Amino acid sequence: MSIHYNTDTSIPFLDLVTPHAELEQELTDVFLRALRSAAFIGGPMVENFETAFACFCETTYSIAASNGTEALRFAIMTCGVQPGDVVLTVPHTFIATAEAISQAGALPEFIDVDESTYNMSVEMLQQYLEERCTRSRSGKLLSLRSGRPVTAIVPVHLYGQMADMDSILELATKYGLTVIEDACQAHGAEYFSKNHNRWMKAGSMGRAAAFSFYPGKNLGACGEAGAVTTNDIGVAEKIRMLRDHGQAKKYYHEIEGCNGRIDAIQAGLLHAKLNHLARWNADRQDRAMEYNRLLANNCAIILPHEPSWSRAVYHLYVIRTKDRDGMMEHLKNSGIGTGIHYPVPLHMQKAYASLNYYTDDFPVAKSLASEIVSLPMFPQLTVDQQARVVKEIYNFTSKAQPERPEYEDNLVRAVGRVA
Structure with a gap:
């Protein structure tokens, strides 16, 4: 009994060529509109994308920015965080999360992540607030570690799955903290809120949220771009000024800002792609379920856990295994791309x-x-590509598995190709 698969073609970790080829005419039309109007900064393409993205995220406002890091920095700066304040986030995320906090003048302090979801642990957050904080005479919550005021929480919706927002928001309300979502990997992810008795989109539950449109994201630009979503008009208006040199109108500067604008071409490209995002997310969910099915019998790995309150959009499909480096080398030698997100905690x-x-x-x-x-x-x-990935995972993990007669049957059932 043997498993057969054509191994001549490599399988990339991420394919950015095919979707752009499929949408070539739509994307080219955006570029031509920009050339013919010469509206390269601001204008209708930016405004139309902002309106459409706010609608997609089920928020009142969306403010496009030059990249996701700036978007998060703008959100932190406009949501009541003062220079020197402590902002709580997780150590298991891309460094941009902590950079945005630091570059807004605040101090990041970390909360460990949940063993099953890899997002901020509600238990560890509660423990921090109860045991590692005190109150000043004026009632401010102070970090015992740094002695500074604790004012905000930045949960990260990592890998396309939302953090446990009801629980985080309840703790935030109890302790007088602001919640700002890092939704940079979670375009379209949903959370069932018991407090609201409905499914809610990533970016709609905190006071503000930041999104990245880096090319590899579920909704990716053809370059750098980001956005903030919010239901707070004051936050929205201040971010619009911050990203444009603090201007309330041209040459009238209410505050000191910076150049954090998105260009019109990127906004137009994102708007074109946004029309396809729901379908792309559904395809990612299907691919994740197929991986779950194919890998269900492999006890050498831990599959992603999706709680009942979560509808993840699988920006990444992340498994755990003891010999990670060995598995990656085996897959590389088999023509299969992989990644590590992230190899060193912050x-x-x-x-x-x-x-x-x-x-x-x-x-x-x-x-x-x-x-x-x-x-x-x-x-x-494709399903065939996934079958090949899983075949090679089984081939690798079998070396570490104790010999048992059912192993080959599990492999056959998983891959489903028997000659």
Whole structure:
């Protein structure tokens, strides 16, 4: 009994060529409109995208920005966080999350992540607020670690799955904190809120939220771009000024801002792609379910966990395995691309050595960093390609499995190709 598959063609970790080829005419039309109107900064293409993206996220406002890091920085700066304040986030995320906090003048302090969802642990957040904070005479919540006021929480909707927002928002209300969502990987993800008794979109639950449109995201630009979503008109108006040199109108500067604008071509390209995002997200969800089915019998790996309150959009499909590096090398030699998101937790990064955390301060994040591997995931991924990925995972993990007669049967059932 043997498994057969054509291994001549490599399988990329991410395919950015095919979707752009499929939409070539739509995207080319955007460029031609910009050339013919010479509206390269601001104008109708930016405004139309902002309106459409706000509608998609079920928020009142969307303010496009030059990139996702700036979007998060703008959100933090306009939601009541003052220079020197502490903002809580997670160590298991891309560094842009902490950069945005630091560059807004605040201090990041970390909360470990949940063992099953890899998002901010509600239990660890509660423990931090109860045991690692005190109140000043004026009633301000102070971090015992730094002595600074704690004013905001930035949960990260990592890999396309939302954090447990009801629980985080309840703690935030109890302790007088503002919640700002890092939704940079979660375009279209949904959370069932018991407090609202309905499904709610990423970017619609905090006071503000930041999105990245880096090319590899579920909704990706052909370059750099980002956006903030909010239902707060004051936040929206201030961000519009911040991104445009603090101008309330041309040459009238209410505040000191910066150049954080999106260009019109990127906005137009994103608007064209937005019309396809729901379908692409559904395809990612289908691909994730297929991986779950194919890998269900492999006890050498841990599959992504999607709670009942979550509708993840699988920006990444991340598994855990003890011999991560060995598996990646095997898949590479088999022509299969993989990735690691992320190999070094932020509290262990040299860039944040000044925060004086110990390596073992966040054991879940530390453990994940050595075990996670991201498998190929994109809307155009085929079932046959997934079968080949899974075949090679089984081939690798079988070496570490104790010999047992049912192993080959599991492999056949998973891949479904028997000669």
